[in-house]
Amino acid sequence: MVEPVRVPDLSSRPYGLEVERAMAASPPVLYRAWTERFDQWFAAPGSVLMRPIVNEPFFFETEYEGMRSPHYGRFLRLVPDHLAELTWVTGAGGTEGTETVVTIEFTPKDSGTRLRLAHAGFADEAARDRHAQAWPMVLEQLDQRTAEPVER
Structure with missing residues (x-):
């Protein structure tokens, strides 16, 4: 029997962020990179x-x-080539042990992808702000590494 997915209750952790970026790689390549x-x-x-x-x-x-x-984490939703949603837990300097939710959406755009990342459930503004600074750099790294030929 498959157990239902238990989504974290984020109601007491209201801080979140969103980042969008135009990526060179296609949605299937980016989805595979995340999964x-x-x-x-x-x-x-x-x-x-x-x-x-x-x-x-x-x-x-x-x-x-x-x-x-x-x-640490677990996948909450997977829609191949379109969406990956996962919980995200790190320690000091990250989510501070709080289970947060990262949702990544992949939308075809021209020859690449419009990637939208939402990260929700931070306990405070400081943790959110650290991630708001880090995610653009992480997505830039992803864009650079997936723009190169990837093994199939």
């Missing part, structure tokens, strides 16, 4: 335990300025 290829553009190589299955937990680490940061 199967995190270690090719974001996560530390060899640290990813992730399968694109709704409600299945995942784990990965990032490395930035010599610091390793564990990230």
Whole structure:
């Protein structure tokens, strides 16, 4: 029996953000980057335990300025080539242990994609503001790494 997906209650954590970016890669390439290829553009190589299955937990680490940061979550919704929604939990300097929700929408635009990322459920403005500064850089990195030929 498949258990229903339990979506986090964000009502007591009202802070969120949205970022949009025109991306060079197609929606299928970007969807795959978010669901199967995190270690090719974001996560530390060899640290990813992730399968694109709704409600299945995942784990990965990032490395930035010599610091390793564990990230945990699970996929809430997956619409191939159109949408990925996941919970996102990090420690100090990130979500501070709070389970947040990241929704990434992929819309075809010209020869690329309009990517819209919404990140909701921050407990305070400081955590939201840190992510508001980080996400544009993360999406730029994604754009650069997916614009290059990707293994199929």
